[in-house]
Amino acid sequence: MKTITVGEREIREAVTMSEAIEAVRRGFVDLADGQFEMPTRTALRDGQFLVMSAHHRSTATAMFKTLSLNFERKPAIAGTVTWSETGRLDNLIADAGAVTALRTGAAVGVATDLLAPPEAGRLTLIGAGGQAPDQVRAVHAVRPLRQLTVVDADPRRAQSLIQALEPELTDVELATATDTASALRTAEIVCCATNATSPLFPESALPAQVHVNAIGAYRPTMRELPDELLAGSTVVIDELDAILEESGEIIHALQAGAITKDALTELGTALTAPTADYGKRTVFKTVGVAMQDWAIARLLADKLLP
Structure with a gap:
């Protein structure tokens, strides 16, 4: 038996964002098709410790992730992703922080490719933390950017993100902002990647046509x-059971009567009907599900296990 352990550098070298997006896209379709055994994740200490698992029935493969989360440290996520197959003794253990950032970005890439207008190229990113770079990379992979504006309460952090991404975003107009409303005024795509406990902006701050990805809120609090944005938009989610248990904005909107469960469409279901008319405002809300980690772990296993 052989166990291969891979860190962030090895993960980044092995898997491109485009590969991650395609793997996660296939995973969402399989999820909708009932191919996964996937319990809702276990959250301990109000989400500071998370345990996730997914079993892909047709390939008899499984992924197990355990992590701790602390926004006061860098990196915020520490833990492991373990890959297992019933047909082989070899295992793979990967850094959970890198896998989480890559798979969360990939899900946003899948949703943006489905829901954003084909010509959309102006992205406003709210939040410049650890998840932010892969949000930009994923959107850029499916909707080549003309403009990126990073909004963060700390201008230095926003500027550091811009500088880090600049070599990857040639011919893209890059800017930072501290005023969210002004940064949203001309946005065609919005990514929210924060640990906010209240809405980041009013619905009126958004253009009439826009696609919004929201990845930061993963607990009911x-x-x-x-609510007004969710009520007036087509809302696509990653997985209904996870969203109803963990998504603070969806839970709040349901309790307020702004939306109903019937208004929520799982991404895997939406991918099977790509010609649907989604309207001028679309929202993708994700809390992250274990299938996404499985998809990245499978890519790593295919590339790195003997």
């Missing part, structure tokens, strides 16, 4: 989006 957290919210990034206002």
Whole structure:
């Protein structure tokens, strides 16, 4: 038996964002098709410790992730992703922080490719933390950017992100901002990647046509989006059971009567009907599900295990 351990550098070298997006896209379709055994994740100490698992029935493969989360440290996520197959003794253990950032970005890439207008190229990113770079990379992979504006309460952190991404974003107009409303005024795509507990902006700050990705709020006490935006948009989610248990903005909107469960469409289901008319405002809300980690772990296993 052989166990291969891979860190962030090895993960980044092995898997491109485009590969991650395609793997996660296939995973969402399989999820909708009932191919996964996937319990809702276990959250301990109000989400500071998370345990996730997914079993892909047709390949008899499984992924197990355990992590701790602390926004006061860098990196915020520490833990491991373990890959197992019933047909082989070899295992793979990967850094959970890198896998989480890559798979969360990939899900946003899948949703943006489905829901954003084909010509969309102006992205406003709210939040410049650890998840932010892969949000930009994923959107850029499916909608080549003309303009990127990073909004963060700390201008230095926003500027550091811009500088880090600049070599990857040639011919893209890059800017930072501290005023969210002004940064949203001309946005065609918005990514929210914060640990906010109340909405980041009013619905009126958004253009009439826009696609919004919200990845930051993963507990019932957290919210990034206002009820009014959810009520007036086509809302696509990663997985219904996870969203109803963990998404603060969806839970709040349901309790307020702003939306109903019937208004929520799982991404895997939406991918099977790509010609649907989604309207002028679309929202993708994700809390992250284990299938996404499985998809990245499978890519790593295919590339690195003997």
